[in-house]
Every structure is written in structure tokens, then in C-alpha cells.
Amino acid sequence: MKTLLLLTMCLMPLASSVLAEEAPNEDAQKAEQRELIRKMFLPVLQVELSQFKRVGRPSDEVLQQAIDQGQKALTEFADKHATDKQNGQIMLGNVRAMVANGNVIQMGDGQNELSRDVLEVGIRQRLKPLLDDEQKKRYQAELDQLEDYKRDSVIDFIVNILDEQLNLTAEQHEKITKKLRETWKSNWEAQLQLLPNFERYLPTLPAESVRPYLNDDQLHIFSDIRQLNFTAHMQINNQFIIKDVELEN
Structure with a gap:
């Protein structure tokens, strides 16, 4: 018993030392991920502030408050x-992701909270x-117009992909477009940033938005089109950002 107690007392300082070394490593990993996320999404803030300045036309004092x-x-x-990093992958929230060529590709269902949309809402x-x-009215009208344009552009792109594969009639084109507007999901936009690198792929579309409007031959072809459900968080190339609001990196 005395031997066991003595051994325990000897090991306690060693265990404390190991824990003390591990804690800074975990903090360093989290700080690294925090900085990665911040740099990746900084252009989103740049765009939001530029839009705020252009549409709201705030005073210099209010603009600084906005920054x-x-x-x-x-x-x-x-x-x-920001959490941890494992085996070349990172954990963003509770979703595993991979960094490749400056882009963060989320592996999962594309529904987690790490997205440009979530950050945009938080900033706005x-x-x-x-x-x-009066400024709020102008600002909200601009945001609504932007969201409508983004939705319609993505849906047009999706329907054009379907048309290339299925040779849609004008009536089918119109009905599918209308139905996709009703079932619109904002994460389709992020998925389409990556999908053009592949052939015959689409975001996962609600079955009721497409299948009821296809004939038997088209349904057979449509069933062979791979539909993927993930999100690609692509970095924005800084050279295309209007930097009329100065930010520190």
C-alpha cells in the first residue's frame, strides 16, 4: 500500500506536466483554425461592408461603427x-472538412452553420x-434584390444542366424552373461552385421538383445523373473584391 501511494505521488507531477503541455497544443490548434476561418471569410465581410456603404450612404462615424x-x-x-485538425482534415463546428488548394470542402450534408449565408446574416x-x-428601407430592398438574383441564377444553371441531359421541352423547362423556385435551398449555390469540375452531377434536388414533369425516357436518364449533397466553401479571389472599405487582415 505504501509502495502504491509512493508511486502515485511520484507520477502526479509527471501527469500534470503532460496535461500542461497538451493544453497549449490544443489552444494552438484552435487558434490556427480560427485564423484559417477568419481569413477565408474576410472577403465576405469586405463585400457586406462595401454594399452597406454604397446603399446606406452612412456618415464616416457610422461606417466606422459598421466596420x-x-x-x-x-x-x-x-x-x-474553430476546433481541431486531424489527418489533413479540419473540424469546422461538428463537421469534418478538407482543405485543398485554398478551398475548404465540407464533407457531410451541407446543412451545418459554417457557411457564407450564416455569416452574411450575422453581419447584416x-x-x-x-x-x-430611410436607409434601412434602401438597404433591405437591395438585399432582397440580391437574393432573388442569386436564386434565379442558380436555378437557371441547374435547369440548363437538366436540359443538356434530358432535352427538355419549353413547357418542361418552365414548370421545373417554377417548382425549383418554390423548393429553393440556398446551399445549392455553394454546391454549384464545385460541381462544374465534374460531369453529370447535380445538387440533391427534391424529387417533386423534377420527376413529375419528365417522360419515361427522361426519367431513366435522370436516374443516372449523380446528385451530391455537400457544400464547398470557396475562397473569394481578393483581386475581384471592391475594396472601398479598408480592413485589417
Whole structure:
């Protein structure tokens, strides 16, 4: 018993030392992931602030407040999703992802909270209260128009892919387009950023949006088209960003 107690007392400092060494490593990994996420999504903040400045036409004081609030939103976003790194992959929130050529590819169902859309919402929620009623009206109208354009552009792209494979009639084209607008999912946009690199692939589409409008031959072809359900979070090339609001990296 005395021997066991003595051995335990000797090992306790060693165990404490090991734990002390592991903690900084975990903190360093999390800090690395936080910085990766922040840099990857910084252009999103740049775009949001540029739009806020152009549409809202705020004073210099309000613009500085917007910059501060936007930076806070980005920092909170990065803090929330930074975890660890394993075997060349990273954990973004609770979803495993892979970094390749500066792009982060999420492996999973594409429904987690690490997305450009989520960050945009977080930034806009912080920016809107800085505007007066007239400015808010202009700003919201611009956001609504942007979302409509984004949705329609993605759906047109999807229907064109279907048309190439299925040779749709004008009536089929119109009905499928209308139904896809009704069943629209914003993560289709992110998936389509990656899918053009492959052949005969589509985002996972609701069956009721396409199948009821196809004939038997088209249904057979449609069944062979691979539909994938994942999200690609692509970095924005900084050279295409209008940098009319100065930000620190």
C-alpha cells in the first residue's frame, strides 16, 4: 500500500506536466483554425461592408461603427467553428472538412452553420440597427434584390444542366424552373461552385421538383445523373473584391 501511494505521488507531477503541455497544443490548434476561418471569410465581410456603404450612404462615424460590428461578427463566427485538425482534415463546428488548394470542402450534408449565408446574416443583423428608417428601407430592398438574383441564377444553371441531359421541352423547362423556385435551398449555390469540375452531377434536388414533369425516357436518364449533397466553401479571389472599405487582415 505504501509502495502504491509512493508511486502515485511520484507520477502526479509527471501527469500534470503532460496535461500542461497538451493544453497549449490544443489552444494552438484552435487558434490556427480560427485564423484559417477568419481569413477565408474576410472577403465576405469586405463585400457586406462595401454594399452597406454604397446603399446606406452612412456618415464616416457610422461606417466606422459598421466596420467594428462587422469585425465582431466575423470573430464570433470564427470562434464558434474553430476546433481541431486531424489527418489533413479540419473540424469546422461538428463537421469534418478538407482543405485543398485554398478551398475548404465540407464533407457531410451541407446543412451545418459554417457557411457564407450564416455569416452574411450575422453581419447584416449587426449593420441594420446603425441605419435610419430611410436607409434601412434602401438597404433591405437591395438585399432582397440580391437574393432573388442569386436564386434565379442558380436555378437557371441547374435547369440548363437538366436540359443538356434530358432535352427538355419549353413547357418542361418552365414548370421545373417554377417548382425549383418554390423548393429553393440556398446551399445549392455553394454546391454549384464545385460541381462544374465534374460531369453529370447535380445538387440533391427534391424529387417533386423534377420527376413529375419528365417522360419515361427522361426519367431513366435522370436516374443516372449523380446528385451530391455537400457544400464547398470557396475562397473569394481578393483581386475581384471592391475594396472601398479598408480592413485589417
